[in-house]
Amino acid sequence: MTVLPDDGFSLAAEFPDATREQWQLLVEGVLRKSGKTDISGTAAENALSTELQDGLATRPLYTAEDGAEDPGYPGFPPFLRGGRPEGTAVSGWDVRQRHTHPDPKRSNEALLADLENGVTSVWLAVGEAGLPVTGLPQALDGVYLDLAPVALEPGAEFAAAARELFRLYEERAVPEEAALGRLGADPLGLVARTSQDADLARQLTEAAELAALCDRRYPGVRALAVDALPYHEAGASAAEELALSLATGVAYLRELTEAGLPVGAACAQLEFRFASTADQFLTIAKLRAARRLWARVAAVSGAAPAAAAQLQHAVTSPVMMTSRDPWVNMLRTTVACLGAGVGGADAVTVLPFDSELGLPDAFARRIARNTSSILLEESHLAQVIDPAGGSWYVERLTDELAHAAWTWFQEIERAGGQAAALRAGLVAERLSDTWERRAADLAHRREPVTGVSEFPNLAETPVEREPAPARPSGGLPRVRRDEAFEALRARSDAHLAATGARPRVFLAALGSAAAHTARLTFAANLFQAGGVEPVHDPVSVDAESAAEAFARSGAGAACLCSSDTVYAEQAEGVAAALKAAGARPVFLAGRPGEQRDAYQRAGVDAFAVAGGDAVAVLSSVLDELGVA
Numbered sequence: 001m002t003v004l005p006d007d008g009f010s011l012a013a014e015f016p017d018a019t020r021e022q023w024q025l026l027v028e029g030v031l032r033k034s035g036k037t038d039i040s041g042t043a044a045e046n047a048l049s050t051e052l053q054d055g056l057a058t059r060p061l062y063t064a065e066d067g068a069e070d071p072g073y074p075g076f077p078p079f080l081r082g083g084r085p086e087g088t089a090v091s092g093w094d095v096r097q098r099h100t101h102p103d104p105k106r107s108n109e110a111l112l113a114d115l116e117n118g119v120t121s122v123w124l125a126v127g128e129a130g131l132p133v134t135g136l137p138q139a140l141d142g143v144y145l146d147l148a149p150v151a152l153e154p155g156a157e158f159a160a161a162a163r164e165l166f167r168l169y170e171e172r173a174v175p176e177e178a179a180l181g182r183l184g185a186d187p188l189g190l191v192a193r194t195s196q197d198a199d200l201a202r203q204l205t206e207a208a209e210l211a212a213l214c215d216r217r218y219p220g221v222r223a224l225a226v227d228a229l230p231y232h233e234a235g236a237s238a239a240e241e242l243a244l245s246l247a248t249g250v251a252y253l254r255e256l257t258e259a260g261l262p263v264g265a266a267c268a269q270l271e272f273r274f275a276s277t278a279d280q281f282l283t284i285a286k287l288r289a290a291r292r293l294w295a296r297v298a299a300v301s302g303a304a305p306a307a308a309a310q311l312q313h314a315v316t317s318p319v320m321m322t323s324r325d326p327w328v329n330m331l332r333t334t335v336a337c338l339g340a341g342v343g344g345a346d347a348v349t350v351l352p353f354d355s356e357l358g359l360p361d362a363f364a365r366r367i368a369r370n371t372s373s374i375l376l377e378e379s380h381l382a383q384v385i386d387p388a389g390g391s392w393y394v395e396r397l398t399d400e401l402a403h404a405a406w407t408w409f410q411e412i413e414r415a416g417g418q419a420a421a422l423r424a425g426l427v428a429e430r431l432s433d434t435w436e437r438r439a440a441d442l443a444h445r446r447e448p449v450t451g452v453s454e455f456p457n458l459a460e461t462p463v464e465r466e467p468a469p470a471r472p473s474g475g476l477p478r479v480r481r482d483e484a485f486e487a488l489r490a491r492s493d494a495h496l497a498a499t500g501a502r503p504r505v506f507l508a509a510l511g512s513a514a515a516h517t518a519r520l521t522f523a524a525n526l527f528q529a530g531g532v533e534p535v536h537d538p539v540s541v542d543a544e545s546a547a548e549a550f551a552r553s554g555a556g557a558a559c560l561c562s563s564d565t566v567y568a569e570q571a572e573g574v575a576a577a578l579k580a581a582g583a584r585p586v587f588l589a590g591r592p593g594e595q596r597d598a599y600q601r602a603g604v605d606a607f608a609v610a611g612g613d614a615v616a617v618l619s620s621v622l623d624e625l626g627v628a
Contacts (some may be wrong), residue, residue: 023061052282053237053434054404062392068399071288074385075309077299079291080398082344083309087385092376093340094347096151096313097369100125101359102469104135112142114365118373121149121180123349127157129471136164137171145174149220151182151271151313151347155472156199158185159206162223169218180220182271183210188248191422192230195475200419207252208259211269215261222311223269224252231427232275233318234476235435238286242405244427245272246293247418253301264307267298272310275317276340276348278332281397283339284388287312289402291344293409313347314340321356322482324489325451326463329353330367337371341381342388348372356480358465428476435479442481443615452482453614456528458492458502484615485529488622492531495627502533503625504555505587508578509540510562510570516540519589520561523608527559530618532625543573547581556625558583559608568595572602579603585624 027044031037039047048060059066072078075085097119101107111122124131124139130153131139140150145168154161162183169179187203190196211223228236228245236244249270256266274290276283291310298308316336321329330353340348350371352364360368375381388394408430415421422428441447448454471478480486496502505527509516524534535553538545550558558578560571571588578586585605592599592607608617 020061020063020065027060053438054239054401056239056397056400056404058281058393058397062396064392066392066396068395071389071395071398077305077308078295079309080288080295081386081389083291083311083346087344088341088346088382089385092382093345093372094121094149095119095369095372095376096121096123096347096349097365098123098125098153098315098349098351099139100130100468102131102135104131104138107131107135107139108141110362110365111139113362114369115143115148117366118369119148121151121347123151123153125469126152126154126161126184129153129155129469133157133160133164136161137168140168145169145172146178146180149180149182152184153225154184155193156190156203158183158203159210162210166213166218176217177219179218181218181222182225183214183221183223184225185210185223186225186227186248188251188418188422189225189227189230190472191419191475192234192427193472193475195422197419197423204255205259208255208261211256211266212259212261214269215265222271224256224271225273225313226252226270227273229273229275229315229318230476231431233478234428234431235319235438235479236431237434238282239401239404240408240431240434241274242286242290242293242401243408243412244418245274245290246297246405246409247412247421249294250297250413251418253297257301263298263301263303267303267307270311271313273313273315274345275319276314276336276343276345277317278320278335278339280335280339280342281388281394282401283314283336284343284394285397285401287314287340287343287345288386288388288394288398289405292398292402293405312345313349314343314345315349316340316351318351318355318478319480321351321353321480322449322452323356323486324482325457325460326353326357328451329356330371331450333368334371334375338375338381341372341375344386354463354465357463358468361465431476439479439484440613443484443613444611445614446611447481449481449485452485453529454525456485456489456525458528458531458533485618488530488615488618490531491622491627495531501554502531503557503622503627504533504535504553505557505559505621506550506553506555506578506583507534507536508546508550508558508560508574509536510542510560510574511540511566513539515566516562519563522610523559523561523587523589526608526614527618527621529614530622532557532618532621541574542570543577546574546577550578550581550583556583557585557587557621559587559589560604561589564590564593567592567599571595571599571604575599575603585621 050058071080074082097114152161185207214221214223226245226249228241231244232241294310295308316333320332333350337350350368352360352368354360354364412421445453509520527534541549586603587608588604589608591609
C-alpha cells in the first residue's frame, strides 16, 4: 500500500476546474428535454431560480464568485457572525417559553414545570392579554429571579408591570446587580397593534425613565423591546420586518439619548424580537442581516464597537401556524427553531403547536421546550459558532436581504421615522400590498400549506383548547397562511353541523387506474382543501354508468378524472351524462388544450388545474352547492 505524502496533494488535482458556462450548457440540455428549447446561458440558470419576496431569488448554483464582503469574526463588528465571540457554544441559546394564562396559580404551575425541565427563561404576557399585573407575585412564586430571566410582554401596562417586578426583586432580596429580566416596554409596537397613539409621548417618556433606572441599578435588566412580530403578523416580508425593527430601534435610541443616556448605554437597553419561519435559510440570513444593520446604526450613532452587538430573541412564526391538523406545526416549529439557533439568536421561543387554538396544554408546552432541548443536547447545534458562515448562498442572501431592508428603512426615515410612518398609513399600506401578493401565492398553492391546502384530512378529530385572552387589536391586522382555506373549511363545518353531511363532489374516474389515479388524487386533494368531501365509487365509470353512480353518491358537484387520451375518447359523453343527472358544477381535472370548447359544449363548467386559484375555485363550488 502506497502512502501519499501530506503535502497538500488533492485527488482532484488532475481534473480541470469546471466553469459556470459548462454547467449552464448542461442545464440547457435538461431544459430542452422539458420542451424549453429557446433558453440558454444565464437565462437557463435563471429558469431554475426560485423567487423570494423583496425582489430576491434563490439561484440554483452559488460559487466563490457569489460571495459577499468579508463577514468578519464572531463577536466583532459588524457582528454578522454573532454578537459574542463564543456564540452560544458555552451554554446554548436561552430557551424561553411563553405563558399567556390569566390565572396566576395555573401560570405558576406551568412555568415551574418548564423551568424544571429545560427552559431557561420565561416570557409572560401581562395585562389585558394575559396575567394581571397584580398576579405576578403568585405566578413567579418559587422562581429564582437571579437565575431565570423573566421577560414581560406587558402592552400598555409596562410601567406598572416593571414596578411590580422591581418590588419582587427587593422583596425577595435579589441583589440589584444579580437581577435578570426584560421589561418589554414597546410603545411603538403598541401603536402598531392598536393604532392608538394619544399616549405615545407619555409612554416613550416612561420607557426612557425605566431605561435610565435599569442602567443605574439593574445591569441585567433591559427596559425596551423592539418587537418586529406586529409587522411579521401583518404580512411583512423578511426585509420589511428588518427595516421596521431598525426604524423602531432608531426611534428608541433617539428617545433614550435625548433623555440623557449615552449611546452605548441606550443600546444596552434594547432587545430585538424577530420571527423565525420554516424557511430556515431565510431565517438564518435575516438574523445575521439584522445584526449587521444594527451594528451600522450603532456605529454611525457613536456607540463603541462592544455596545453595537444586537441582542436577539427569535420566536417561531405565528403566521405559519395552522389550526387544522395542528400536529404539523411541530415540524414547522422544529425547522424554525433550527434556523433561529443557526442564525445566532440569543433567546429562542418555540410556540406550542396548539397556540392558535387557545391556551396550550402541558403536552404542547413540553414538546415546545423539548424542541430546543433536542437540538441543543442531542444535535449539539450550538457547539459550532455560526455554522452557516462561509456558505456562499447564506452569505449572498444575508447581503441582499440587508440591502433590501436598508432601502425600506431609509424610506421610513424620510417619512419622518417609525411613528410618523405608522400614523400616515405608510406601513399598513406597504404590508397590505406584500400580503396581497403572498395571499395570491397561497391561493394558487404555489406556497403549499401541509394539512391545509395540501393533504388535508376532513376526518381529523378537532383539537380543542381553553380560550386564550384577547390580544391587543385595532391596528395592523393579524394574518395567517391558512386563513383563506380556514374560511372555506369553516363553511363546510357549519354545513355538516346543520345537515349531518359535508358538501360532496363525485369523482368520475375514467379508464384504468393507471390512467386516472394521478388526476383523481389531485382532485381529491383540491376539493378536500375547501371542505368538500370527494366520493369515488365505483372505481371507474363511463357514459352509461356515470349518471347512476352520481345519483348514488349524494354529491351535488362532479369532476372527471383521467388522462388526456381517455378524455379524448370519453369525456364528452360522461360530462353530458353527469350534466343531465343534475351535477352542478361539472369539473374536468387537467388542462383541456384544444378540446376546451368541445368539453364545455358537452357540459364541463370549469377545469381544475395545477397552479390555478384554488380558493376561488373552491369558493365557487361551495356557492353552487348552497353552502353558506
